[in-house]
Amino acid sequence: MSPPPLNFWQSCDRNLLSSARETLLEVLERDADRLVNRFYDAFLAHEKALPFLSHSVVHERLSHSLRKWLLTLMEIEPDGDLSDFNDRQRRTGEVHARIRLPMHLVLEGASLIKTDVSKALLAQYGNRQAAIAIVLFNEVMDYAMLQMSEAYVSGAAQRAKVEEAYRLFTLGQDVGVERESQRAALMEWSQSVIFGLFGAAGSKPRIEPISSSEFGLWFRHRASIMFQGSLMLKNIEKDMREIDDRLLPKIENRDAADGTEIAAVVARLQSLVEEIKFLLADLFQSLSASAGARDALTNALNRKFLPSILGREVSLCLQHGTPLSVLMIDVDHFKQINDRWGHPAGDQVLRQVAEIIIEHTRAADIVFRYGGEEFLVALVETDHDKAFEVAERVRAGFMNTDLNVADGTSIRGTISIGVATHRGHPDFQHLIDAADKALYLAKNGGRNQVIAA
Amino acid sequence: MSPPPLNFWQSCDRNLLSSARETLLEVLERDADRLVNRFYDAFLAHEKALPFLSHSVVHERLSHSLRKWLLTLMEIEPDGDLSDFNDRQRRTGEVHARIRLPMHLVLEGASLIKTDVSKALLAQYGNRQAAIAIVLFNEVMDYAMLQMSEAYVSGAAQRAKVEEAYRLFTLGQDVGVERESQRAALMEWSQSVIFGLFGAAGSKPRIEPISSSEFGLWFRHRASIMFQGSLMLKNIEKDMREIDDRLLPKIENRDAADGTEIAAVVARLQSLVEEIKFLLADLFQSLSASAGARDALTNALNRKFLPSILGREVSLCLQHGTPLSVLMIDVDHFKQINDRWGHPAGDQVLRQVAEIIIEHTRAADIVFRYGGEEFLVALVETDHDKAFEVAERVRAGFMNTDLNVADGTSIRGTISIGVATHRGHPDFQHLIDAADKALYLAKNGGRNQVIAA
Incomplete structure (x- = not known):
């Protein structure tokens, strides 16, 4: 054919x-x-x-x-x-x-x-x-x-x-060592420039551009992978360009310039190197925040994996005709708990919700931290009725749990849950939207309840 | 416009x-x-x-x-x-x-x-x-x-x-725990089937299919991600299908079958469960071999990253007009060393080559284990003459190094190196081919030499 x-x-x-x-x-x-x-x-x-x-x-x-x-x-x-x-x-x-x-x-x-x-x-x-x-x-x-x-x-x-x-x-390598050794490489380069300055005037020592120094090479060939997409990269690049294209030529040709001008150039160089140092520290700092696959507080999966996992589960459904359900879980009156008992108490509540979810789900189910006080749970091979049961157990479980909000003080809280079951649409976003809508109804209907889409 | x-x-x-x-x-x-x-x-x-x-x-x-x-x-x-x-x-x-x-x-x-x-x-x-x-x-x-x-x-x-x-x-999680807990889940399921068999005959206990057991869910929703592309997955799937589609129905309807037939069914079930257990062990075993980003022996980068890194470096060249060179390094007479002194001696030689390469390159350069006794080194921002110098230093360095091949015995060995420098072609494969050709000339020209493409 x-x-x-x-x-x-x-x-x-x-x-x-x-x-x-x-x-x-x-x-x-x-x-x-x-x-x-x-x-x-x-x-x-x-x-x-x-x-x-x-x-x-x-x-x-x-x-x-x-x-x-x-x-x-x-x-x-x-x-x-x-x-x-x-x-x-x-x-x-x-x-x-x-x-x-x-x-x-x-x-x-x-x-x-x-x-x-x-x-x-x-x-x-x-x-x-x-x-x-x-x-x-x-x-x-x-x-x-x-x-x-x-x-x-x-x-x-x-x-x-x-x-x-x-x-x-690259990120999995010993990042602490890399941070320190690149900070040192940057300092080494700037020191070599300063020493060059105090060399015999008129000898015109060849000063190595920062972009081809050890730090520069590392920055362009490794940092750009490690910190892909970070805006700070652009700022460091800009600073390096100013150093190489504007400041170093003035230093190299310094007989021609008078002392006051050189002083201004060196001051500018110093402030740029300082800025690069700070940006570098920030870059490494930002790693710990974004690299985590799991939310550090609740151990739930980072929501960046949601499209990948839910997309895959939806296509398994379509291939094998198996069911799939989603729970959208939100802590009721979370703001009030935070305001009244402080953030550590709020954190404790979130950890407790995550624990109760894990207790009532299986190893193949997937729990995501969806937002501030929201969790999304994908229940694999679970139909509507079964999903509703699981949601009810989670809701009741949480309602009956003592939440330790301060030394010796414990309170009770509630959660609302929206349930949605896959109905054949290939776009997983429909499933999330349906669970979200059901959660909205649960909230509006008085909270502490499970509503199925 | x-x-x-x-x-x-x-x-x-x-x-x-x-x-x-x-x-x-x-x-x-x-x-x-x-x-x-x-x-x-x-x-x-x-x-x-x-x-x-x-x-x-x-x-x-x-x-x-x-x-x-x-x-x-x-x-x-x-x-x-x-x-x-x-x-x-x-x-x-x-x-x-x-x-x-x-x-x-x-x-x-x-x-x-x-x-x-x-x-x-x-x-x-x-x-x-x-x-x-x-x-x-x-x-x-x-x-x-x-x-x-x-x-x-x-x-x-x-x-x-x-x-x-x-x-x-998923692979970064504690894989050992996962292996043991899934082996246990598999055993638990097969035990439940056996106990079901000894239940009151005629009571027709509902036997859970292996595909929807804890093990089955894990296998289909998690193992398929962890072991993506492994052929063993298909074999386990096949075994599970035979169990669910052919064996379990016979067990469930066992009044109808005579004792001999049931014995055969149970024997087949047992052998399939054993096979799944072995395949599972192999799957986990295969992880340690393939997952490594670095070659365990020499600590050189796995060649699977070559397209990604060299492709990126070539496009940096084209964007900024910076040079890029590649060394293809091969140990001379490696087979003879292995045959004469044994594999541990060969391993020692490879480690030594890697060490000498690292000694003569910078942090931004990238060393790959390219094949059995071959290494590929990407020298960033390095032109032809500089690359030739580096290659010469590596060659001479290795030639003058004592290689400990057995207790108290040390020998000397040599390496051949092909050098190629990027000339504007956007496909990194051209660069590798050129280095490969130069290496071939170095080998054919008598070994222990550097030839530039």
């Missing part, structure tokens, strides 16, 4: 097909240079693609590949074995993933080429002949793109996985 | 455009049902997409969205503000990533719709009118697809990241 996206090729009259192919080959051979340039001009307009394509060697190589690729498209035999054709597209998709050339830019380039070829066909050939060739060309381009896209997406996902593993591995 | 992929819309004569739009809207409104069914039929032919689409509620909802989506495509104003249009496509791409609906299936469906619409246009309208409408329709579909694709890819990569983080987190 031929793949469905080559339907027009398949159903096309054979004579019509072979004349359309000749027409296309004519246009492609004649216009190849123009089409290839069109493709790369559009690429170059995107800043994201620039690093890959600005290099002239690359441009030439990729241009050559693209031209060859366009012409081989016409060799497709939709009746024959497509595996060679498909392999070629998949390999291309894999290379794009490896060189980080975004798929949507490739799709954009393909679309541009399609329009250009269509225009050329309409300008030169009879309308019917042009129209047939346009549809055929579109189909084969689309077919190639979908093969490429499949390989690209799987390559890009694989890359993201390994990068995350490496980042976490 | 209008985005390049809407070039034909932009350059099209306004009267022609508005009549083509009307034509398209006519066809789309008339054929919407057929097109939507075409799309889903193609989807359903793919097993991978099945779980999401077989559910009738989903089918109806998604069909409704697709129909609406098709018609709103025609509302595009290429001269106007496209941000609403783009946002809509991106949201769709995000949802697809969330529900794990592969992008290439969406591209396939889009291509099918394009061909169908083209055929309808060619059949019904004048050739010129049809051709113009075909090109316009293709362009706007492609434009929507590229927006969708961008959001999808970023969503899918994000998901892969979080899933990997969760998997590693």
Whole structure:
């Protein structure tokens, strides 16, 4: 069976097909240079693609590949074995993933080429002949793109996985040692600059830029992975650029400058180094807050894993027809407890809720800290009635538990629970929304109760 | 400036455009049902997409969205503000990533719709009118697809990241405890079956299937993440299916069967439980071998991180124009050392090579265990001459080191090194290949030497 996206090729009259192919080959051979340039001009307009394509060697190589690729498209035999054709597209998709050339830019380039070829066909050939060739060309381009896209997406996902593993591995190393040794490396560099200053005037010692110092290399090649996405990285980068581009040249050429100017330069250098030191400390500080997979207070799972886990559980449901339920649990009057008895008492209450949830669920169920005083529990292979029972037990269990809020003082509290059961929608967000709505009803209906969606 | 992929819309004569739009809207409104069914039929032919689409509620909802989506495509104003249009496509791409609906299936469906619409246009309208409408329709579909694709890819990569983080987190838990408690859960289940057997005959005790026992739930919801991709998972699954589908029904209906048959069933059950126990032990055993980010022997980085790190370093090169070099290092006559002095001596040699590499490189450089007796070193911000120097120092350092191969006996060994420096190609594989070729020349040229590509 031929793949469905080559339907027009398949159903096309054979004579019509072979004349359309000749027409296309004519246009492609004649216009190849123009089409290839069109493709790369559009690429170059995107800043994201620039690093890959600005290099002239690359441009030439990729241009050559693209031209060859366009012409081989016409060799497709939709009746024959497509595996060679498909392999070629998949390999291309894999290379794009490896060189980080975004798929949507490739799709954009393909679309541009399609329009250009269509225009050329309409300008030169009879309308019917042009129209047939346009549809055929579109189909084969689309077919190639979908093969490429499949390989690209799987390559890009694989890359993201390994990068995350490496980042976490980097974080798992002894971070305290790294923090101290990089602080020391920074200080060492700044000391070398100061000593350089006191060297024989006029000797113009070559001062090492901070960006290529041990600290600089570490910062650009390791810190950028460890602290991925942190805004502080940008600030340190900015400070380093100011040092290397503005301050160091003035220090190196210091005979030319008078003493007052050098003093101002050194003062600025000192304040920038101090700033980098503080930012660095903050960066390391921020790690402990964000890296945790579990909430330190309640030991519940970090909600960042929610999409991953719930998405997976929903697709297991759809595959095997097993049930899945979700509890959304909220502590009643939590603010009042905090206000009256203080934050340590509030923390104690949250820990107690988590403990009672764990007591009434199984090892395969998953408990998330969802928000301040909210928990979300995924009950695997649990239908609506069973989920309601579990929720009731958790609610009753908590209501009957003494909460120690201060030395010798214990109070009782209540929780409200919304229950939702998966009803076939593939987007897990629907399930969460339903549980949330049920919780809202439980709250509005007087609290200390379980409501099922 | 209008985005390049809407070039034909932009350059099209306004009267022609508005009549083509009307034509398209006519066809789309008339054929919407057929097109939507075409799309889903193609989807359903793919097993991978099945779980999401077989559910009738989903089918109806998604069909409704697709129909609406098709018609709103025609509302595009290429001269106007496209941000609403783009946002809509991106949201769709995000949802697809969330529900794990592969992008290439969406591209396939889009291509099918394009061909169908083209055929309808060619059949019904004048050739010129049809051709113009075909090109316009293709362009706007492609434009929507590229927006969708961008959001999808970023969503899918994000998901892969979080899933990997969760998997590693799961592995980071106390694995020994998990192994023992799941072995116990398995034994507990099999015991409950045996006790069930000795219950009053004819009382037909309800025996819990292994798949919904504590062990079964753990296996399907947690082990499948922890041991992702292991073939042993499939074997355990198969055994569990045989137990639940074939053996347990016979045990439950045991009055009907004679004693001999029951004995055979129980014997088979016992052997399957034993097999699961062994597979489980193997699974946990396999963890220690594969999970390591560093090679236990030499402390060099696992080569699984090579694509991620080298890909990143190559793109830093291209962005900042900094140099990057790679050393491929191989121990000369390693097999002979192993054969003559035994494997512990070989291990000692490998450790020594790693130590000497570390001694001559900086904190930001990265050392990989590349193969049996091969190491790959990425020297960041290092040009060709500098890399050659480093390689020479490593070679000379190793040559002058005593290798303790047995109590009191030490020998000397040599290494060969291939050096390659990044020359602008965005694919890091080129750099590795070049270093590999240089290493081959060093080996063939007599060993104990450095050759630069």
